[in-house]
Amino acid sequence: MQKKGNRYGTHRVLEPQGALPQPAFRVDNDMSILYDNEILCDVITLNVDSASFKAILDHADGKEEKIKEIMLGIVAERGKHQNPWTGSGGMFIGRVKQIGEALKGKIDLKEGDKIASLVSLSLTPLRIDKIVKIHKENDQVDIQGQAILFASAVWAKLPPDLDEKLALAVLDVAGAPAQVARLVKPGDTVLVIGANGKSGLLCCYEAKKRAGISGKVIGTIRRQDARAVVEQSGFVDEVLLAAADDALGMLAAVERATGGALADVVINCVSRENCEMGSILPCRDGGTVYFFSMATSFTKAALGAEGVGKDVTMLIGNGYCKNHAIITLNVLRESEYLRRVYTERYVR
Numbered sequence: 001m002q003k004k005g006n007r008y009g010t011h012r013v014l015e016p017q018g019a020l021p022q023p024a025f026r027v028d029n030d031m032s033i034l035y036d037n038e039i040l041c042d043v044i045t046l047n048v049d050s051a052s053f054k055a056i057l058d059h060a061d062g063k064e065e066k067i068k069e070i071m072l073g074i075v076a077e078r079g080k081h082q083n084p085w086t087g088s089g090g091m092f093i094g095r096v097k098q099i100g101e102a103l104k105g106k107i108d109l110k111e112g113d114k115i116a117s118l119v120s121l122s123l124t125p126l127r128i129d130k131i132v133k134i135h136k137e138n139d140q141v142d143i144q145g146q147a148i149l150f151a152s153a154v155w156a157k158l159p160p161d162l163d164e165k166l167a168l169a170v171l172d173v174a175g176a177p178a179q180v181a182r183l184v185k186p187g188d189t190v191l192v193i194g195a196n197g198k199s200g201l202l203c204c205y206e207a208k209k210r211a212g213i214s215g216k217v218i219g220t221i222r223r224q225d226a227r228a229v230v231e232q233s234g235f236v237d238e239v240l241l242a243a244a245d246d247a248l249g250m251l252a253a254v255e256r257a258t259g260g261a262l263a264d265v266v267i268n269c270v271s272r273e274n275c276e277m278g279s280i281l282p283c284r285d286g287g288t289v290y291f292f293s294m295a296t297s298f299t300k301a302a303l304g305a306e307g308v309g310k311d312v313t314m315l316i317g318n319g320y321c322k323n324h325a326i327i328t329l330n331v332l333r334e335s336e337y338l339r340r341v342y343t344e345r346y347v348r
Helices: 050-060 064-078 164-171 175-183 198-211 224-231 247-258 276-280 298-307 324-334 336-346
Strands: 013-015 039-048 090-099 114-117 126-135 140-149 155-157 189-193 216-221 238-241 263-268 283-291 313-316
Touching: 039 050, 039 114, 039 164, 050 064, 064 126, 090 140, 090 164, 114 164, 140 164, 164 198, 164 324, 164 336, 175 198, 175 263, 175 283, 175 324, 189 198, 189 247, 198 216, 198 224, 198 263, 198 324, 198 336, 216 224, 216 247, 224 238, 238 247, 247 276, 263 276, 276 283, 276 298, 298 313, 324 336
Parallel strands: 189 216, 189 263, 216 238, 263 283, 283 313
Antiparallel strands: 039 090, 039 140, 090 114, 114 155, 126 140
């Protein structure tokens, strides 16, 4: 008889007692004990979120052995992969090894299924036995280890028609294009900051799909060498060379592109600090700013908007919304261009 677990995983929290797994400092990653409402998975690949991986690379000076040391140290200390500098995690691909008694027959999952977790590694009990390979170019790390998913966890079976590394890469940011689908209306002018990134290109596609021919999608890039991939997509109407942490420069560029009207919806997809005002200023009064980046500071955004007298709705980038996996995987099926670009980037 297995022990009864809490739906939200509080039974795994070691420090501080009574906390939920995500804000907790340390969770129990002992995989020898499975609670009745848990799913045990053999992990194949970790997809570390962009802000987190960048912080790890910076602290490791890009050296692989140092990256391994940092990642193993995080998991040894916390029982989960929660970046100490960003607080964020990522997600994993794994194969289901065991399903708790309380879940068997109640979920569409069986032992042996290959899945992608759609909840953050910052709350997922994880054990890393060995780091097999680090893919610095796409934020992925192949490992040997195990992870626990709680009853409240969201996951997706890997689709048979898409490469698993490709699916993992886009599912990691599935919340972004799905939220864009909710926010953008026909005729809207949409500004996607960081249009060349993983979430950025997906958001551009979904924004154009929703805004239609009467709307306009503007994508920003930080480096000139990123221009071609965005311009050639066919779903970005104008590409601007502008840095999100240069708020006045961003505002001036968007004013020129919109004739001073600014954007109805601004999507921030950059994994860089101090980009709050670069997202707020180019949004029209009454518009919406969606901060998908985990580098966003709520304090800077709230006080900054107040300081410049901007009446905008600001949304925190919830990584989950209903049907986000279906919506995002379908983008890859609809767009041959995105499928090709992402395959070149993430399938090694």
